Amino acid sequence: MEITDGDFCIRLSLNNVSAGLRNFPVNVYAEHDIVFDICGRNFETVLRETETFFEFARRIRKCSSINFLKLLECWSKYFEDRASAINILAELEKEQAIVAERDSVCSRVTKDEVVKVSSGYLIYSEDSFYLVRGDGRVLKIRGRNKDVVSERLRKLYNGTAQFFQKTWLQYSCFIPSLVYPLSHGGFGSLLLVYQAPC
Amino acid sequence: MKLEIDAKDEYSYIGGEEDVFKAAEKSFVLDPAGIQVPAKYMKLLLEGDRTAWDFVNKVTKSQFLRNEMTRLLSIAVEKGFSVAESILITYIENTPNGKPKIYLMQ
Numbered sequence: 060m061e062i063t064d065g066d067f068c069i070r071l072s073l074n075n076v077s078a079g080l081r082n083f084p085v086n087v088y089a090e091h092d093i094v095f096d097i098c099g100r101n102f103e104t105v106l107r108e109t110e111t112f113f114e115f116a117r118r119i120r121k122c123s124s125i126n127f128l129k130l131l132e133c134w135s136k137y138f139e140d141r142a143s144a145i146n147i148l149a150e151l152e153k154e155q156a157i158v159a160e161r162d163s164v165c166s167r168v169t170k171d172e173v174v175k176v177s178s179g180y181l182i183y184s185e186d187s188f189y190l191v192r193g194d195g196r197v198l199k200i201r202g203r204n205k206d207v208v209s210e211r212l213r214k215l216y217n218g219t220a221q222f223f224q225k226t227w228l229q230y231s232c233f234i235p236s237l238v239y240p241l242s243h244g245g246f247g248s249l250l251l252v253y254q255a256p257c
Numbered sequence: 258m259k260l261e262i263d264a265k266d267e268y269s270y271i272g273g274e275e276d277v278f279k280a281a282e283k284s285f286v287l288d289p290a291g292i293q294v295p296a297k298y299m300k301l302l303l304e305g306d307r308t309a310w311d312f313v314n315k316v317t318k319s320q321f322l323r324n325e326m327t328r329l330l331s332i333a334v335e336k337g338f339s340v341a342e343s344i345l346i347t348y349i350e351n352t353p354n355g356k357p358k359i360y361l362m363q
Contacts, residue, residue, distance in 0.1 A: 060359060060360070060361060060362065061359070061360045061361070061362045062357050062358065062359050062360070063353055063357065063358065063360065064353045064354075064355050064356055064357045064358070065320055065352065065353040065354065065355060066355070070362060080361070081361065083359050083360050083361045084347070084351040084360055084361065085360060085361050085362075085363055086360035086361065086362055086363060087321040087322055087325040087348055087363065088320065088321050088322065088352065088353055088360075089322070090322065091362075105359075106359065109357050109358070109359060110356075110357055113357035
């Protein structure tokens with residue numbers, strides 16, 4: 060069975076389709092975006108509350124960056140405890156928004172190579188991110204994996220990184236000759252920092 | 258210059274007064290709808306068949322999958338326009354129109 064509004068489409072994988080269900084028209088309106096396994100009893104709930112279920116599934120689908128197991132847990136809760144499932148989904152949506160913002164910041168710094176933030180400048184160079192402070196210190200943003208580095212980059216970008224958290228900023232080098240132009244800003248000056256070997 | 262199109266097997270042949278070119282595979286892409294038009298149907302369009310033009314206009318203005326549009330055009334040339342038209346009417350009647358509805362999968 061499939062549910063669609065012509066834009067978004069859910070495929071429901073049922074173990075057996077009863078004869079009564081075969082009277083539904085054939086979906087020629089949209090390709091499915093997501094597949095859910097469902098039992099007959101839960102499908103009756105879907106039949107009764109199609110729009111509510113459809114909206115829930117659409118929201119789940121939007122959490123594309125979230126761990127699959129978390130989504131599965133949220134999905135299975137839907138038929139047992141609706142309120143709890145919706146609360147879990149709201150949390151996953153927050154998580155998804157952070158991941159989306161993280162990706163956006165990461166791609167912006169990667170693309171522009173130099174981005175001004177409240178604590179200095181974020182620089183992208185040779186697959187690494189750096190924070191160049193106004194006093195000429197160049198700090199490499201460390202992390203055990205790419206996601207962790209991206210999250211730290213996001214916090215620096217937003218100015219939400221706490222002082223004690225900045226232990227993950229590894230001192231790389233000091234560029235005294237560039238303190239003056241740096242502290243006075245200017246894209247050209249920053250390009251000098253970017254090109255300076257660290 | 259008189260041109261003719263002939264649809265045979267999996268290929269289409271476009272013929273002028275002296276030469277014949279094997280033109281394409283079995284279908285053409287119709288812009289701006291972006292649907293594939295079977296060669297036999299394209300032949301009807303090139304011949305100026307009014308029914309074929311009216312039907313393709315109705316199909317491309319509908320809201321269903323492009324491969325289904327192509328299938329309807331094939332049905333029209335193979336089983337007749339009345340058969341294809343009745344399927345089209347059913348598709349239009351069952352269109353979700355932005356409201357989630359339950360369907361059987363193809």
